[in-house]
């Protein structure tokens with residue numbers, strides 16, 4: 158009886174065995190199932206081959222010089238970002254080796270000499286685990302992408318902003334490079350919803366999100382902070398650099414918003430605060446409070462303008 162890969166596309170199976178004749182024997186069985194096989198005889202070769210990222214299953218010799226199969230399994234498990242099943246092939250029949258193999262991160266065991274049908278059955282079962290795991294990993298990636306995204310505008314949401322702000326502040330503190338936060342708020346947004354309905358309001362928010370995504374450099378990250386308020390994280394930007402970006406966004410919004418929705422020409426107000434002008438402990442709260450105080454002043458100065466944090470005016474507020 159022959160088991161083939163008829164149920165799925167051919168898989169890539171990595172054989173790791175220090176004895177070339179054994180590796181060749183296993184390779185023939187693997188290929189007879191319709192799969193692609195690569196054989197490695199040393200642990201360094203094996204890590205290189207695995208690092209290429211296209212391996213679906215590993216058949217691992219337990220006893221090898223220098224780094225044995227158990228140790229190599231631990232290394233692979235600690236490095237891999239995806240779950241690849243590992244089956245140990247070994248002459249060791251004792252239970253101790255079985256325990257060691259499973260504890261090291263192996264999934265199953267085959268005792269040498271390898272019986273072709275035994276191996277074919279294991280390959281089939283392990284590849285099923287591999288494809289289920291891949292589907293799960295893909296779903297997890299999609300879910301975490303969705304969890305970080307604002308559903309209306311498609312840009313980052315408040316949760317991903319908070320996470321990124323923390324890590325960017327740390328990077329800024331370590332590298333000494335400035336980091337600036339822009340807070341942007343659509344002026345009189347409530348009147349858009351009141352006068353034109355929520356569908357138009359939503360369309361305006363989407364247009365603003367698109368404008369932010371298009372106007373920012375690759376390293377600047379736009380977010381919907383909440384309601385009609387947006388934020389842009391500008392790594393490696395002084396407050397003045399970020400204000401220039403803010404001014405471009407402000408002007409572009411005034412210029413293009415009229416054609417974007419039925420609500421006519423709209424404007425936005427922007428506040429900026431960066432690590433280059435703030436003093437004292439730089440926490441996410443401190444930089445956000447400062448940017449918010451600057452935004453408040455922009456609103457207070459008649460809206461449709463960019464204000465940078467100024468301790469003279471904003472210190473009390475901040």
Ligand SMILES: [Mg+2]
Nearest residue numbers: 175218220221
């Ligand atoms: Mg060996």
